Amino acid sequence: MADKHPLPGSERTVEQGSKVVGQCDPTERIEVFVMLRRKQQASFDALMSKIESGDPSVKPLSREEFARDYGAAPEDIAKVQAFAAEHGLTVVREDPAARSVLLSGTIAQFQTAFAVQLQHYEHHSAGQFRGRTGTISVPDDLHGVVEAVLGLDNRPQARPHFRIRPPFQPARAPQASFTPPQLASLYHFPQGDGSGQCVGIIELGGGYVNSDLKTYFASLGVHSPTVKSVGVDQGGNQPTGDPNGPDGEVTLDIEIVGAIAPGATIAVYFTQNSDAGFIDAVSRAVHDTTNKPSVISISWGGPESNWTNQSLQAFNSVLQAAATLGVTVCAASGDSGSSDGLGGDHVDFPASSPYVLACGGTRVTASGASISTEVVWNDGAGGGASGGGVSQAFPVPVWQEGLSSTDTGGSKTPLGGRGVPDVSGDASPVTGYSVLIDGTQTVVGGTSAVAPLWAGLIARINAAKGQPAGFINPKLYNTAGVCKDITQGNNGRFAASVGWDACTGLGSPNGQKVAAAL
Incomplete structure (x- = not known):
C-alpha cells in the first residue's frame, strides 16, 4: 500500500x-x-510579476500558447x-x-x-x-x-449579490431608478456597443427566459444581443420562475451587460453552487476557445473564511490565468458591508483575489444628465451596504502599496492585505436598476449590478481599441482621476475618504477617462 x-x-x-x-x-x-x-511555474510567476507591476511590454498570451506553456x-x-x-x-x-x-x-x-x-x-x-x-x-x-x-463535498459556496427593492416607500430618501443606458450616460461611458467582444457571465443556479430579454431590450430601444447558455458540470439554463431567487441574478446580469454592450456576444456559464462548480465554471470561461470571452462578470461570492485554502488557491490560480490571457474579471464585493454577513470584519471572495476588479457600491442622486450626489451605498440594517475591507488571505498587491483604510472614527491604518473593493458604481436598490425578471418589471440593486456595469464598459473599450484591456488594476491605480472619488458614507467599519477607501475603492467610473487610461 x-x-x-x-x-x-x-x-x-x-x-x-x-x-x-x-x-x-x-x-x-x-x-x-x-x-x-502548472508546467513551468517559475516562468509563470515571473510573467505574473510583470503583469502585476503593469509592465507595458507584456502582451496577452493566446489560449493556445497558454495551454502549451502553462497547462x-x-x-x-x-x-x-x-x-x-x-x-x-x-x-x-x-x-x-x-x-x-x-x-x-x-x-x-x-x-x-x-x-x-x-x-x-x-x-x-x-x-x-x-x-x-x-x-x-x-x-x-x-x-x-x-x-x-x-467536488467531494457539494455544500453551497456562494450567494448572489443582488437585492430587489422592497415594495415599501422609505421615508428618508426619494426613490429613483435608472436603466443601464442612463447610468452609462451619467458615468460618461464612451460610445460603442461592444461589437466583436464576448462577455462571459458566471451563474450558480437559476436561468433566464428569452421573452424577458426580448421585451426588455425592445423597451430600451436596444437591439437584442446574442446570448448563449453554456452548461458546466450538469449546470444549465433552468429558470425557476421566482424573481427573488437566482433568476433575479441571472437576468439582471444579462440585461445590464446587454443594454450597455448590445453588440457583444454574452456567454452565460451555468454550474452548481459549490466550490467545485464555481471554480470549474470560471476556468471553463477563461479557457473557452469557442466563445473566447475578453471580459468575465461574477456576481456571486462568499466570505473568505468560508473557503478552504485549497479552493481559494485553486480559484486564484484560474484568475491569474485570466490575467495572462488578457481577460478582465469583474467581481461583486458583496452586499453586507464590512462584515460580509458574519460577525467582525470580512471580505468576500473571489472579489478579494488580487487578480479581479472588485466592484463595490454607491447610492446615486441625479439631476438631469448629471450626478448631483454619490455616497457609499449603506441602506442601514437589513438594507444592504457595499462590501469592503482588508483581505486576510492575500497580501497587499504592488499597485495598492502605501494605501490605508480609514475607519468610521477617522483613523487610518496602512493596508495589511489586499484592499477591497477597487472601484464602485450605483448599487442601492433605492436608486437601482430598472429590469424585467420573470415577466415582472422591478428595481434591483446590489454590487452584483456593478460587476456587469463595469464589464459592459470594458467590452465597449475593448471593441473600440480592437484589443483586450486585460488586467487593468495597475493602470487604474497608477492614473489619477479615472474614477470619481466618493468621500461620504461608510459600510459599517470603514468610512469613505479622499483617495482609495475600503467602501468604494477608487470611486465610480468616468468611462471616458477609464478608456483613455487603458
Missing part, C-alpha cells in the same frame, strides 16, 4: 450550525475534479489516469490548459481513493448537502502533483 499524504489546504471542519443527518449511499455516482500543478504536463495527467484506473474511477474529461481532470465514480470508490468519509449534513440556511471533515489524502505518485481535489 502506497503512503498517503494529506493534501495541503484541504482541511474541512463541521460548519457552525451543521449537523450530520446520515451516511451517503456508497453506490451513488458523483463527479470530482482534480487540479494539477498541465502530459505525464502528470497520465499519473491521474493510472490512479483513476487503480480505484475503478472513470476519466470523464481532461483539460490540460485548465490543469483539470474530471473523474466519475461511486461515493465508496472516492472515499477509498482519497481516504475521506462523506456524510449528509443539514444546515439551517444551506439546506442538505454532502460534506466531509478532516483532510483529503493522495498517494506518493500524486504527492506534489495534485493541487486541489474539488
Whole structure:
C-alpha cells in the first residue's frame, strides 16, 4: 500500500450550525475534479510579476500558447489516469490548459481513493448537502502533483449579490431608478456597443427566459444581443420562475451587460453552487476557445473564511490565468458591508483575489444628465451596504502599496492585505436598476449590478481599441482621476475618504477617462 499524504489546504471542519443527518449511499455516482500543478511555474510567476507591476511590454498570451506553456504536463495527467484506473474511477474529461481532470465514480470508490468519509449534513440556511471533515489524502505518485481535489463535498459556496427593492416607500430618501443606458450616460461611458467582444457571465443556479430579454431590450430601444447558455458540470439554463431567487441574478446580469454592450456576444456559464462548480465554471470561461470571452462578470461570492485554502488557491490560480490571457474579471464585493454577513470584519471572495476588479457600491442622486450626489451605498440594517475591507488571505498587491483604510472614527491604518473593493458604481436598490425578471418589471440593486456595469464598459473599450484591456488594476491605480472619488458614507467599519477607501475603492467610473487610461 502506497503512503498517503494529506493534501495541503484541504482541511474541512463541521460548519457552525451543521449537523450530520446520515451516511451517503456508497453506490451513488458523483463527479470530482482534480487540479494539477502548472508546467513551468517559475516562468509563470515571473510573467505574473510583470503583469502585476503593469509592465507595458507584456502582451496577452493566446489560449493556445497558454495551454502549451502553462497547462498541465502530459505525464502528470497520465499519473491521474493510472490512479483513476487503480480505484475503478472513470476519466470523464481532461483539460490540460485548465490543469483539470474530471473523474466519475461511486461515493465508496472516492472515499477509498482519497481516504475521506462523506456524510449528509443539514444546515439551517444551506439546506442538505454532502460534506466531509478532516483532510483529503493522495498517494506518493500524486504527492506534489495534485493541487486541489474539488467536488467531494457539494455544500453551497456562494450567494448572489443582488437585492430587489422592497415594495415599501422609505421615508428618508426619494426613490429613483435608472436603466443601464442612463447610468452609462451619467458615468460618461464612451460610445460603442461592444461589437466583436464576448462577455462571459458566471451563474450558480437559476436561468433566464428569452421573452424577458426580448421585451426588455425592445423597451430600451436596444437591439437584442446574442446570448448563449453554456452548461458546466450538469449546470444549465433552468429558470425557476421566482424573481427573488437566482433568476433575479441571472437576468439582471444579462440585461445590464446587454443594454450597455448590445453588440457583444454574452456567454452565460451555468454550474452548481459549490466550490467545485464555481471554480470549474470560471476556468471553463477563461479557457473557452469557442466563445473566447475578453471580459468575465461574477456576481456571486462568499466570505473568505468560508473557503478552504485549497479552493481559494485553486480559484486564484484560474484568475491569474485570466490575467495572462488578457481577460478582465469583474467581481461583486458583496452586499453586507464590512462584515460580509458574519460577525467582525470580512471580505468576500473571489472579489478579494488580487487578480479581479472588485466592484463595490454607491447610492446615486441625479439631476438631469448629471450626478448631483454619490455616497457609499449603506441602506442601514437589513438594507444592504457595499462590501469592503482588508483581505486576510492575500497580501497587499504592488499597485495598492502605501494605501490605508480609514475607519468610521477617522483613523487610518496602512493596508495589511489586499484592499477591497477597487472601484464602485450605483448599487442601492433605492436608486437601482430598472429590469424585467420573470415577466415582472422591478428595481434591483446590489454590487452584483456593478460587476456587469463595469464589464459592459470594458467590452465597449475593448471593441473600440480592437484589443483586450486585460488586467487593468495597475493602470487604474497608477492614473489619477479615472474614477470619481466618493468621500461620504461608510459600510459599517470603514468610512469613505479622499483617495482609495475600503467602501468604494477608487470611486465610480468616468468611462471616458477609464478608456483613455487603458
